[in-house]
Amino acid sequence: xLLGSVFGKFLRDHLRALVGWMIAVTAVTALYSGFxxxxxxxxxxxxxxxxxMPQLTDALGWTDLASPEGYLNATVFGLLTPILMTVxxxxxxxxxxxxxxxxxxxxxxxxHPVSRTRVVLQRFAALAVxxxxxxxxxxxxxxxxxxxxxxxxxxxxxxxxxxxxxxxxFAYGTAALTVGAVTGRRSFxxxxxxxxxxxxxxxxxxxxxxxxxxWLRFLSAFYYGxxxxxxxxxxxxxxxxxxxxxxxxxxxxxxAVFQRRDIMV
Numbered sequence: 378x379l380l381g382s383v384f385g386k387f388l389r390d391h392l393r394a395l396v397g398w399m400i401a402v403t404a405v406t407a408l409y410s411g412f413x414x415x416x417x418x419x420x421x422x423x424x425x426x427x428x429x430m431p432q433l434t435d436a437l438g439w440t441d442l443a444s445p446e447g448y449l450n451a452t453v454f455g456l457l458t459p460i461l462m463t464v465x466x467x468x469x470x471x472x473x474x475x476x477x478x479x480x481x482x483x484x485x486x487x488x489h490p491v492s493r494t495r496v497v498l499q500r501f502a503a504l505a506v507x508x509x510x511x512x513x514x515x516x517x518x519x520x521x522x523x524x525x526x527x528x529x530x531x532x533x534x535x536x537x538x539x540x541x542x543x544x545x546x547f548a549y550g551t552a553a554l555t556v557g558a559v560t561g562r563r564s565f566x567x568x569x570x571x572x573x574x575x576x577x578x579x580x581x582x583x584x585x586x587x588x589x590x591x592w593l594r595f596l597s598a599f600y601y602g603x604x605x606x607x608x609x610x611x612x613x614x615x616x617x618x619x620x621x622x623x624x625x626x627x628x629x630x631x632x633a634v635f636q637r638r639d640i641m642v
Contacts, residue, residue: 383491384499388506391469395507398465399514405461406518409452413526416448445528446608449519449538454608458515459542459599463574466508466550471566473500474631475557478640487640494632497558501628504550512543530608537607544620545602549574551627558631561638574598598623 388395441447474497477483486496516539523530549570557566580593581600594600601620605613 382499383486383496384503387473387500387503391472391503391507394465394469395510398461398511401461402458402465402511402514403518405457406453406515407522409456409458410449410519410522410526410528412452413445413448413528416442417445417527445530446534446606449528449530450603450606450608453515453519454538454542454603459545459602460578462508462511462515462542462546463549465511466504466546467553467567467570467574469504469507470550470553470555470570471557471563473504473554473557474635475561475563475566478557478561479563484640493636497554497628497632497635501551501554501631504554505547505624508543508547508550511546512539515539515542534608534611537612540612541602541605541607541617541620544617544624545598548598548620548623549577551624555627555631558635559638561640 442451474483477486483496487493516536519528519530519535519539520532522528523535552573553566553570556569557563560566576593577597577599580590581597581603594604598620601616605616607613
């Protein structure tokens with residue numbers, strides 16, 4: 378059971394899920410980036426499309442499909458890949474405490490000489506590794522396909538953008554873990570984190586079209602991860618620090634409440 382490592386057992390128990398999500402992230406990233414040569418060769422048509430529907434394309438982040446950075450931002454980093462990684466992180470985060478508690482597995486873990494704090498923190502660490510490996514898969518695909526597709530994006534910028542998407546997913550996954558630790562309900566954890574993610578995604582895109590709703594962007598992990606445009610500008614220390622701070626504070630809340638809460642048996 379790897380009682381000496383709550384972290385190790387949790388990762389091993391979810392190894393198949395990790396492999397499945399890595400395959401999904403790899404496939405989607407390769408699919409989207411693989412269309413770049415076709416888009417590059419029809420740059421004039423893409424520019425005309427953007428000019429024809431400026432409000433929609435601005436909301437979707439499709440402001441520059443003629444450059445590799447603009448195309449990757451609009452597709453790989455702006456659409457399905459971050460959504461996939463966020464769904465994976467929320468799923469595992471909800472499972473980390475609440476899911477195991479509902480299934481009766483958490484009671485067995487706590488019956489051994491292991492503290493609640495250790496359980497929360499080690500499963501939080503396992504979540505971090507899980508999401509980081511998804512981000513590594515994203516980066517590896519782009520690194521491999523970059524020369525083949527003639528993307529021409531510097532390695533450090535690809536790393537910065539991949540890290541930003543990883544931190545976005547990790548923030549929402551940590552939110553799911555925290556809600557699960559506070560409530561003991563997996564459904565609550567998934568619903569709360571998914572709601573935050575949906576509002577965050579929409580708030581960072583379509584809310585730009587409504588001046589009264591622009592404040593929603595500042596509650597969105599997508600804003601702090603993608604607004605600095607790390608694919609073009611590299612890492613933004615201030616925005617990155619916000620995402621890191623969120624991921625650091627939420628487990629503290631989870632531990633504080635979980636230590637005092639009656640475990641569902």
